[in-house]
Amino acid sequence: QRTQVGIVGAGPAGLLLARLLKTYGIDSVILEARSRAYVEARVRAGVLEQGTVGLLEQAGVAERLHREGLVHEGVELAVDGRRFRIDLAGLSGKAVTVYGQSEVTRDLIAARLAGDGPIVWEAADVELHDLESDRPRLRYSLDGVEHELACDFIAGCDGFHGASRASIPPAAGRSFERAYPFGWLGILADVPPCSDELIYASHPRGFALASMRSRTRSRYYIQCSLDEKIEEWPDDRIWDELKKRFGPEVAPHITTGPALEKSITALHSFVFLPMQHGRLFLAGDAAHIVPPTGAKGLNLAASDIHYLSRALEAHYRRNDPTLLAAYGETAAARVWKAERFSWWLTLAMHKLHPEHSFEAGMQRAEIDYLASSRAAQTVFAENYVGLPF
């Protein structure tokens, strides 16, 4: 078995890469550890930058997105009950689109399976070999039978816990990390959202976020401590806590209902460099993690794929190896800027310090400045809608 590009992982990064490569006439095989049903049901991000939407258009999978996605031209911040709006469109000339990651994934899987090429579901024990040669190989087993796939290149799109990054010899790479002493508890429910736009709330009880998937489906998050268990949070307790953190102006608009999904996520910042090793190219969560506050995780996976797909196109169609050689550096430069925004917004908005500490004063000043300065809001807007590729 052989292919041009072997792709490990059928998350947004791997699927988008496969689709874009197909538009350039480049063949690929995707190996995915999980089942299709599992991948399509995974609840994750919900906010797409304009650049991500552009890539999905280029990939020919944006029809349902444009029909069902909600275009948001602003976001709200609520600090200790005081609300202000950041006019994303007015300040940056761009908007974001609310459309769930699971919908993006479903659209990409449908396009792939309509004739682009194979996705090997439930591929077990994926191993990467000969990365430093010009004929790297992927080995995997399927229903107990071993298979081997010879490739020109391998794209490591298998997320934070995947096999790709782990195949790079320790001496050939370096990780940069930051952990945060709290998590996010997320709830998804079929109730109308409490507001037309997202609300990021900072409150003495902790951070909260009101988001949505559609006009009838809401997604909320609250800051929680890392040792809490989801069993300690019956639905009613989550709704009560959300109402407290959003305050008396917003609380009456929160419609409650049974949870479709509930989970706790730890918050991390992580960057692995270089993002390439021999003929292996890392993209998305395989190479970096951001805390979710800035809504950047999925969008960063998409921007990596923008650079990687163009570089492979230059290699195959124009015999130009320069973009591929520079991929790691080109992608990482944008990654660090999204890391910075996500880290800054996380530290600014979460309850981290005793109320009367210097650090709490700095947090308050940070948000007060954002509330009152057009220049600060422009910086926020430019980053939130996504820096140019």
Ligand code: FAD
């Ligand atoms: P993934 O989506 O992780 O896809 C990797 C794929 O590789 C998976 O399908 C996995 O099954 C597969 N895989 C793993 N190991 C192997 C292997 N050894 N062999 C073969 N296949 C393998 N971002 C936001 O912006 N907002 C959010 O609210 C948000 N919430 C999140 C909640 C959770 C629980 C997680 C984990 C992430 C969240 N993110 C969020 C981040 C965002 O979802 C990711 O940045 C995005 O999914 C990255 O896409 P990816 O394709 O790089 O990786």
Ligand code: DHB
């Ligand atoms: C969502 C998640 C985020 O991390 C964010 O900043 C905005 C929205 C969401 O899941 O809807």
